[in-house]
Amino acid sequence: MSESQSVIEMMRVSKTFAGFPAVQDVTLSVHEGEIFGFIGPSGCGKTTTVRMLCGVYRPSEGLVRVLGTRPEEFDQELRAQIGYMPQLFALYPTLSVRENLDFAASLYGVGWRSRGRQRRKLLEFVELWDHQNKLARDISGGMQRRLELACSLMHNPALIFLDEPTAGIDPILRAKFWQGFRELKAEGRSLFVTTQYVTESEYCDRVAIMNKGRLIAVDTPDNLRKRAFEGEIVLVRAPGLGHRHRSLFSGVPGLRRVDTSVADQARVIVEEASTAMPHIVDALKSAGLNPESLEEYKPPFDDVFVALVGKEHVDA
Amino acid sequence: MLNRLIRVSSFVRKEFAEVARQPRLVLSLILGPFLILLLFGIGYSGEARVLRTELVVPPGSPLEQQAKEYSESLGKQLRLVGVTSNEAEAKRHLEQREVDAVVVVPDDSLDRIARGEQALLTLYHNEIDPTQSGYIGYFGRVYVSEVNRRILLHLTQEAQRRAGESQTEIQEAQDAIKQARAAITSGDRQRARDALERLDSSTTALAGLVGVSAGVMQGVKQNLGEQGAPSDADTLLDNVQKLQADSAELRQSLDRQDQSLVVWDAQLRRMEGNLSQIDTVIQHLRSIPASVLVSPFTTQTRTVAPLQPSFVIFYAPAVLALILQHMAVTISALSLVRERLLGAIEVFRVSPVSPMETLTGKYLSYLLMSIVIAAILTLLLATLLKVPILGRWQDYAAGLVLMLFASLGVGFAISAISGSDSQAVQLSMIVLLASMFFSGFVLPISALVWPIRVVSYLLPVTYGIITLQDVMLRGMAPSVPYLLALLGQGIILFIISLLIFRRQFVRA
Numbered sequence: 150m151s152e153s154q155s156v157i158e159m160m161r162v163s164k165t166f167a168g169f170p171a172v173q174d175v176t177l178s179v180h181e182g183e184i185f186g187f188i189g190p191s192g193c194g195k196t197t198t199v200r201m202l203c204g205v206y207r208p209s210e211g212l213v214r215v216l217g218t219r220p221e222e223f224d225q226e227l228r229a230q231i232g233y234m235p236q237l238f239a240l241y242p243t244l245s246v247r248e249n250l251d252f253a254a255s256l257y258g259v260g261w262r263s264r265g266r267q268r269r270k271l272l273e274f275v276e277l278w279d280h281q282n283k284l285a286r287d288i289s290g291g292m293q294r295r296l297e298l299a300c301s302l303m304h305n306p307a308l309i310f311l312d313e314p315t316a317g318i319d320p321i322l323r324a325k326f327w328q329g330f331r332e333l334k335a336e337g338r339s340l341f342v343t344t345q346y347v348t349e350s351e352y353c354d355r356v357a358i359m360n361k362g363r364l365i366a367v368d369t370p371d372n373l374r375k376r377a378f379e380g381e382i383v384l385v386r387a388p389g390l391g392h393r394h395r396s397l398f399s400g401v402p403g404l405r406r407v408d409t410s411v412a413d414q415a416r417v418i419v420e421e422a423s424t425a426m427p428h429i430v431d432a433l434k435s436a437g438l439n440p441e442s443l444e445e446y447k448p449p450f451d452d453v454f455v456a457l458v459g460k461e462h463v464d465a
Numbered sequence: 466m467l468n469r470l471i472r473v474s475s476f477v478r479k480e481f482a483e484v485a486r487q488p489r490l491v492l493s494l495i496l497g498p499f500l501i502l503l504l505f506g507i508g509y510s511g512e513a514r515v516l517r518t519e520l521v522v523p524p525g526s527p528l529e530q531q532a533k534e535y536s537e538s539l540g541k542q543l544r545l546v547g548v549t550s551n552e553a554e555a556k557r558h559l560e561q562r563e564v565d566a567v568v569v570v571p572d573d574s575l576d577r578i579a580r581g582e583q584a585l586l587t588l589y590h591n592e593i594d595p596t597q598s599g600y601i602g603y604f605g606r607v608y609v610s611e612v613n614r615r616i617l618l619h620l621t622q623e624a625q626r627r628a629g630e631s632q633t634e635i636q637e638a639q640d641a642i643k644q645a646r647a648a649i650t651s652g653d654r655q656r657a658r659d660a661l662e663r664l665d666s667s668t669t670a671l672a673g674l675v676g677v678s679a680g681v682m683q684g685v686k687q688n689l690g691e692q693g694a695p696s697d698a699d700t701l702l703d704n705v706q707k708l709q710a711d712s713a714e715l716r717q718s719l720d721r722q723d724q725s726l727v728v729w730d731a732q733l734r735r736m737e738g739n740l741s742q743i744d745t746v747i748q749h750l751r752s753i754p755a756s757v758l759v760s761p762f763t764t765q766t767r768t769v770a771p772l773q774p775s776f777v778i779f780y781a782p783a784v785l786a787l788i789l790q791h792m793a794v795t796i797s798a799l800s801l802v803r804e805r806l807l808g809a810i811e812v813f814r815v816s817p818v819s820p821m822e823t824l825t826g827k828y829l830s831y832l833l834m835s836i837v838i839a840a841i842l843t844l845l846l847a848t849l850l851k852v853p854i855l856g857r858w859q860d861y862a863a864g865l866v867l868m869l870f871a872s873l874g875v876g877f878a879i880s881a882i883s884g885s886d887s888q889a890v891q892l893s894m895i896v897l898l899a900s901m902f903f904s905g906f907v908l909p910i911s912a913l914v915w916p917i918r919v920v921s922y923l924l925p926v927t928y929g930i931i932t933l934q935d936v937m938l939r940g941m942a943p944s945v946p947y948l949l950a951l952l953g954q955g956i957i958l959f960i961i962s963l964l965i966f967r968r969q970f971v972r973a
């Protein structure tokens with residue numbers, strides 16, 4: 150995707166609060182029509198970054214461009230193209246689900262006639278159609294998050310910022326949320342999603358990993374995994390396979406290293422799994438070992454995150 | 466433009482929906498002030514406080530009995546609960562709040578009066594409230610004046626009674642003149658002198674008898690500062706003096722033998738004339754009731770105002786203004802703070818809605834809401850408490866709307882500077898407290914010195930109370946400078962709130 154299609158650009162952006170660096174030297178770009186995951190532990194600077202992108206905060210250093218414009222220069226038309234779901238509850242508890250949606254639509258100047266169809270579509274999308282007359286305070290926490298999501302979409306934005314939309318939500322609902330995000334992406338919208346659930350990176354087209362205000366890596370989930378473990382992992386299971394067979398794989402092309410810490414199996418880290426797998430089978434057979442299984446292993450993103458943070462720490 | 470209208474109207478719908486979802490709030494907003502007025506109307510008698518009073522008199526004093534008689538006729542604000550000679554015990558009753566006042570009559574009061582000095586009655590109380598303390602002081606002065614008046618009345622009645630005895634003296638004086646004339650005519654100068662001496666004796670007695678009445682009349686005249694024609698009192702005293710002077714002169718002339726019979730007879734006729742005038746004046750003085758002589762003036766109060774309202778009706782406009790101001794200040798003070806605490810301001814900052822649209826929307830919603838509540842309250846006051854609106858409805862509406870607009874400004878300014886709900890409520894309560902003291906609701910504004918009076922004119926309710934009272938109870942048009950003051954105050958506070966709110970809207 151070319152640079153001209155970027156909907157978000159951050160160039161060496163930092164933000165400090167009373168001398169405390171919340172975000173340091175972040176450079177990234179988000180392309181039109183992609184789901185961009187912004188991942189990191191609590192307090193790593195995700196919300197600060199989103200707020201800078203939405204124009205709530207002014208960066209202390211660096212350049213931010215959203216939809217080609219610096220946030221401080223946003224006009225009302227441009228703001229109308231942006232949807233924002235804040236991290237904290239911003240619904241009116243004494244208004245009904247429907248009234249909250251209508252208020253959100255009104256803030257963006259969406260008229261009565263045009264908002265009806267969008268309201269129905271979104272209520273069905275977030276599965277709140279049957280609850281539209283309930284007060285926001287009377288629905289569950291998960292429903293409230295879904296309502297907030299619907300509120301941020303009432304004006305049909307092209308670029309959507311979702312700050313920890315799945316925080317505090319059960320795994321089933323989280324999966325539904327991500328399904329919804331994919332549907333939004335399919336409609337051609339760009340999504341910037343922050344989350345502290347590292348495993349949710351799998352749902353993103355590209356992921357930025359933040360730790361302690363610094364950007365550790367930005368890439369596709371697969372590339373990040375590769376970067377974390379310095380290659381792709383082939384998991385081999387064969388009875389009798391052990392530490393003494395480590396040298397067996399020296400002829401495998403693109404070999405990085407071999408982990409035989411578990412009996413009867415080995416993790417062979419290679420540059421490209423598909424190329425290496427036939428050579429691994431040959432090597433096992435040459436040693437008289439009969440492979441029970443051979444597959445590319447994709448470690449959970451938690452491990453990827455830990456590995457990347459660990460590497461960053463070592464590099465630092 | 467349409468988008469702008471939609472954004473502004475979004476707040477109106479939201480605020481109305483939020484308030485409508487809180488029926489208890491609506492009920493308290495409407496029924497609260499009305500019930501306060503109703504209870505006030507039922508419970509407030511407006512009568513001065515009855516003081517339980519204990520009198521301390523010297524042992525064996527005749528005042529003990531007189532005090533009891535006096536207390537029954539002095540008025541219902543004094544209730545004599547005991548007469549004692551033990552001052553310490555009476556003071557203990559006062560300290561224990563068993564009585565409200567103790568009046569101590571000094572032991573030497575009669576001696577002092579006899580010496581021509583005033584006797585000092587000491588009135589003790591146990592009040593810390595300056596108003597009550599002042600009331601008791603005033604009460605003491607009024608009752609001592611009444612006691613003094615009654616003593617004076619007694620003296621005057623006595624004087625009039627004695628003036629009645631003057632008839633005998635006048636008759637004797639007339640007889641003496643006749644005897645003197647007969648003696649002079651017969652050439653018996655010694656008998657004539659004797660008769661004139663009897664005349665002097667009667668005249669002196671007469672002067673003593675009419676002196677007090679004449680003195681009272683003289684005092685009334687002097688207190689009025691009256692100039693011009695001589696009064697009865699002047700005539701009376703002049704005639705007595707002339708009579709005495711003529712008698713003395715006639716005696717001397719008889720001794721000197723320097724006048725003719727004709728001259729002496731003329732002198733005697735003049736003396737008879739004076740005596741006759743004295744008699745006439747005494748009859749006139751006796752015909753004036755002693756109570757009129759002692760209290761020549763009484764008062765009556767008449768108002769030119771179109772209405773003489775009861776306490777409830779008089780306070781209704783002020784209570785309405787105060788409650789509406791407090792309601793407007795409180796709901797608007799909490800408004801922006803709640804949005805901030807809820808996190809909605811962050812959503813507003815990202816959305817196309819501007820601070821101006823947000824504030825305008827909120828102003829409109831609260832103004833409409835307040836107007837609806839004010840209308841319902843007015844209806845309740847007019848129908849159930851019979852509070853009149855003598856002036857024009859449009860004047861009444863203009864005063865109310867402008868006061869609400871300015872009050873919302875106060876609330877939004879508070880909201881813009883408050884960091885929390887409790888801070889906003891606290892500041893709203895301070896505005897309420899200031900309104901109680903400085904708006905003229907309880908204490909008259911004229912009682913405040915000027916630099917402090919500025920506080921009064923910073924409060925919308927000050928203008929509101931005066932405007933509503935003028936329109937409702939006097940049927941007057943509201944004061945245009947006051948309406949302009951409210952409008953100006955509202956505009957200035959809107960601008961201040963907008964500037965502060967806009968600064969908070971701007972990126973950090």
